[in-house]
Amino acid sequence: DAKTTQPNSMESNEEEPVHLPCNHSTISGTDYIHWYRQLPSQGPEYVIHGLTSNVNNRMASLAIAEDRKSSTLILHRATLRDAAVYYCILRRYNNNDMRFGAGTRLTVKP
């Protein structure tokens, strides 16, 4: 399975943008890039996903490098409620095997 590499932790100030990086140099052509986040004492929550083009939704934006070997999750204005562990996952189309690694623990300071 293609693996992802994320920093263990990041800090941000409230109301500022946050860029969470993810490296996936062994990504294959059929792998989608998914992002989930997990707040304390809760299950993971879907954030966004993409294949090749940049994606935007109400929660975040996903910027995908042209060679697809890296991607960045962008929170445009961090709030205290965005403090969570963010997971970058590669998921092959129609494949149910989705594995979460250690993720990036985001701390948001007021």
Added chain:
Amino acid sequence: GAGVSQSPRYKVAKRGRDVALRCDSISGHVTLYWYRQTLGQGSEVLTYSQSDAQRDKSGRPSGRFSAERPERSVSTLKIQRTEQGDSAVYLCASSQGLSYEQYFGPGTRLTVT
């Protein structure tokens, strides 16, 4: 609307005993997953089932894990002869189908003593 719920939220079991964990998924969702989440090892899919089936896939990591789906939106994960290494958070998730985003429950924290 109601999301995915799991019960119990916490379970303590003596080693060697069987346990059953329940998941109520979102109405209309076709695919239902069970994950195991541990500190340091992340989360992995244990088993999953699709719409019409009480069948389950994989049964990883061994045959001690199985899932039943008596109703479309209800699943029970059964762990036979629990071991201390089974201590983890067990997450249930459902989705509209293959490749759709998954909606997770809050998890059941199992402690095997």
